[in-house]
Amino acid sequence: MAISFEPTENTVAAKEHFNSIAMEQMRPISRRYDENEGEVPTEWVEWWWNTGRKQTSGKLDGPSDGFIQACVQAEELCFGDAALYLRMPTPALGGSAVGAAGTSEQKVQFLKHFHADGGHPIWGAMAITEPQAGSDASAIETTAEFDEASDEWVINGQKIFCTAGKGSSTVDGGFTVVWATIDPEAGRAGIKSFVVPANTPGMELVGCEKKLGIRASDTATLRFENCRVPRDHLLGSAEVKKKDPKKAGDKGFKGVLATFDASRPIVAAMAVGVGRASLDFVKENLAERGVEIRYDAPPAELTALERDLMEMEAELQAARLLTWRAASLISKGRPNNLEASMAKAKAGLAVTRITQKAVGLLGAEGYSTKLMVEKWMRDAKINDIYEGTQQINQLIVARRILDYPSSVLR
Numbered sequence: 001m002a003i004s005f006e007p008t009e010n011t012v013a014a015k016e017h018f019n020s021i022a023m024e025q026m027r028p029i030s031r032r033y034d035e036n037e038g039e040v041p042t043e044w045v046e047w048w049w050n051t052g053r054k055q056t057s058g059k060l061d062g063p064s065d066g067f068i069q070a071c072v073q074a075e076e077l078c079f080g081d082a083a084l085y086l087r088m089p090t091p092a093l094g095g096s097a098v099g100a101a102g103t104s105e106q107k108v109q110f111l112k113h114f115h116a117d118g119g120h121p122i123w124g125a126m127a128i129t130e131p132q133a134g135s136d137a138s139a140i141e142t143t144a145e146f147d148e149a150s151d152e153w154v155i156n157g158q159k160i161f162c163t164a165g166k167g168s169s170t171v172d173g174g175f176t177v178v179w180a181t182i183d184p185e186a187g188r189a190g191i192k193s194f195v196v197p198a199n200t201p202g203m204e205l206v207g208c209e210k211k212l213g214i215r216a217s218d219t220a221t222l223r224f225e226n227c228r229v230p231r232d233h234l235l236g237s238a239e240v241k242k243k244d245p246k247k248a249g250d251k252g253f254k255g256v257l258a259t260f261d262a263s264r265p266i267v268a269a270m271a272v273g274v275g276r277a278s279l280d281f282v283k284e285n286l287a288e289r290g291v292e293i294r295y296d297a298p299p300a301e302l303t304a305l306e307r308d309l310m311e312m313e314a315e316l317q318a319a320r321l322l323t324w325r326a327a328s329l330i331s332k333g334r335p336n337n338l339e340a341s342m343a344k345a346k347a348g349l350a351v352t353r354i355t356q357k358a359v360g361l362l363g364a365e366g367y368s369t370k371l372m373v374e375k376w377m378r379d380a381k382i383n384d385i386y387e388g389t390q391q392i393n394q395l396i397v398a399r400r401i402l403d404y405p406s407s408v409l410r
Contacts, residue, residue, distance in 0.1 A: 022080025066331025165220025
């Protein structure tokens with residue numbers, strides 16, 4: 001498949017616009033909220049909700065490169081601060097799930113508040129991981145039973161590592177998309193996704209994790225005890241028939257997994273942004289010391305430092321191009337399961353290597369909090385874990401290339 005690497009004027013403008021936000025709004029407060037985990041970055045949240053999103057929609061009208069432009073946004077804002085990017089009041093992963101598995105009516109119903117003027121900042125989130133179900137989403141034990149008397153679904157279980165889960169569960173207008181099984185004996189076929197609005201009785205915020213990196217982002221544990229949601233909060237088919245409500249949500253497990261095909265390129269773009277921040281800083285630091293990188297020198301004459309930097313640049317470019325390839329397929333309405341996992345696996349590994357090398361190349365200062373590179377190294381690691389670990393995404397790639405089912409290649 002041919003991909004044009006000449007971005008539209010609109011995408012170039014988007015890159016410049018989001019880079020200015022990264023440098024003017026995010027970088028100045030980045031260290032503060034890293035050191036004060038749990039403190040809400042109020043000035044950033046309020047600025048984005050009241051000013052940033054309006055500026056963005058007003059400046060970026062016109063032809064674009066589709067989903068590639070969303071990846072450009074993620075890269076540039078994570079060049080500023082990945083944790084603050086995750087803390088933006090947006091539909092986020094919850095919105096991706098609604099977009100992937102919801103009906104047109106559900107998309108309007110659950111996402112309309114995010115597009116409205118005024119109001120207060122709100123969040124969307126997705127609750128998948130459980131204490132006993134991490135990489136294997138089919139092992140989910142949270143249940144959803146249909147109560148015919150009340151015409152509602154009753155959800156019971158616990159979810160961990162929910163990005164933006166605090167805001168999505170406690171701030172009116174927000175919502176959490178919860179994965180649960182309606183038939184434990186059916187395996188993957190029984191897993192569906194349900195929209196649970198913020199402050200729904202029976203949904204409890206248990207607490208938030210203290211983390212290695214992305215500390216400004218809230219990562220919540222949620223408990224569901226007889227949590228009731230209306231019949232039509234099951235994502236999928238609008239035909240939630242009274243005779244057999246389990247036939248609703250007809251996309252089922254495949255539908256909710258399609259969320260990852262859209263979210264993994266975004267995570268890969270986030271990784272590229274963090275990696276680029278580290279690489280650019282190292283190059284600027286070396287330039288200030290008079291160190292020149294000789295791109296035209298024969299390989300045998302390159303210093304170890306030059307080889308390291310060139311390898312870091314190559315890793316970053318490869319991750320970006322894979323990301324744009326996966327995003328381009330989305331824009332064309334074509335399947336991208338293989339490409340999304342390739343981009344996520346490559347970017348997660350690349351950003352981990354790049355940021356670790358950046359810390360090493362800067363010596364003792366690189367390891368200290370005098371510079372931001374140690375923070376970027378900590379922020380980088382999560383990109384190799386969430387939205388499918390490195391190992392899981394490599395497994396998906398192998399299955400797609402070899403055409404093996406999960407029962408054969410595990």
